[in-house]
Amino acid sequence: MSSVSPLVSCRAIRKTYNHGEAQTPALRGADLDIHGGELLILAGPSGCGKTSLISIIGGMLDADSGDCKVLDKNIRTMSAQQRARFRGQHIGFVFQSFNLLPALTAVENISVPLLLQGVPRKAAESQARIVLESLGLASRADHSPGRMSGGQQQRVAIARALVHEPRLIICDEPTSSLDHDAGQTVMETLRKVARTAGRALLVVTHDPRIFCFADRIARMDDGRVISIETHSPKNFLS
Ligand SMILES: Nc1ncnc2c1ncn2[C@@H]1O[C@H](COP(=O)(O)OP(=O)(O)OP(=O)(O)O)[C@@H](O)[C@H]1O
Structure with a gap:
């Protein structure tokens, strides 16, 4: 783990949702x-x-108050445009609902972050195929999401979050649609990605089967982080 400043640093973050009178x-x-x-x-x-x-x-999402720094940059003070550019370059997301584009094939979906950065299509698609293969899904490269199972779509969403090699990867329930073996494969891949110098993974999960992959488990309750446990994850790297 790095001894330099953290990749993400959140302090005293507060957020209240307001809907009319309801808070x-x-x-x-x-x-x-x-x-x-980590x-x-x-x-x-x-x-x-x-x-x-x-x-x-x-x-x-905007916090109401508090500090949130990612890569030493204060996300809260960026303009919408700066924030979008920063996200595109440095953060990969795996959403629970996948958010894949239905008209595109798996490889085309995965290429999107690279195309947005100006990488030529051929190079982007070839990189997309390599990442897809590492997730055990090479055979579905040219299928559209509608022709894939939920678990396969989830792996495509994970490949899309990794393809541009962002420093921070945020995953919301990345194994929720996967059976045990596929879930372990995905977590092993994510674990290796985290080990790459200077990168980190933030994974939200209810799935205790994947707790063993964590370096640390932060537990929240009632709007705060109430405890942090340090783990010795299995070393999956050769
Ligand atoms: N868009 C919203 N409008 C109003 N209230 C919201 C909104 N999003 C979340 N909340 C409320 O804020 C609180 C925290 O929600 P949040 O989704 O962050 O929790 P969570 O831990 O991710 O929950 P889960 O594990 O069920 O996904 C909850 O009381 C939720 O009902």
Whole structure:
């Protein structure tokens, strides 16, 4: 783990959702650091604020107050345009609902982050195939999402989050649609990615089968991070 400043540093993050008269406090002073080279699992009961916190770290949601730095940049003070560019370059997301483009094949979906960075199509697609193969899905490269199972779509979504080699990868329930073996394969791949110098993975999960892949498990309750356990994950690298 890196001894330099954390890749992500959140301090006293507060967020309340307002709908007319109704106010729902989601984060009540959440603190969290994520270091380069680690896979951190964020766990906790439904409604405790996990999605809100990862959305703020990923620059998709504004906090009401507090500090959130990613790669030493203050996400809260960026303009919308700066934030979008920063996200595109440095953050990969795996959403629970996959968010794949239905008209595109797996390889085309995975190529999108590279094309947005100006990589030529042929090079982007060849890189996409390599990542897809590492996730055991080479045979579905030219299929559209509608012709794939939920688990296969999930692996395509993971490949898309990895293809542009972002420094931070945020995964919301990355194994929820996968059986045990596929889930282990995906986590082994994510674990190797985290070990790459200077990169980190933030994984939200309810799935205890994947806790063993974490370097640390941060537990949330009632809008705060209430404990952090350090683990010695299995070393999956040769
Ligand atoms: N868009 C929203 N509008 C209003 N309230 C919201 C909104 N999103 C979340 N909340 C509320 O904020 C609180 C925290 O929600 P959040 O989704 O961050 O929790 P979570 O830990 O990710 O839950 P889960 O594990 O069920 O996904 C909950 O009480 C939730 O109902």
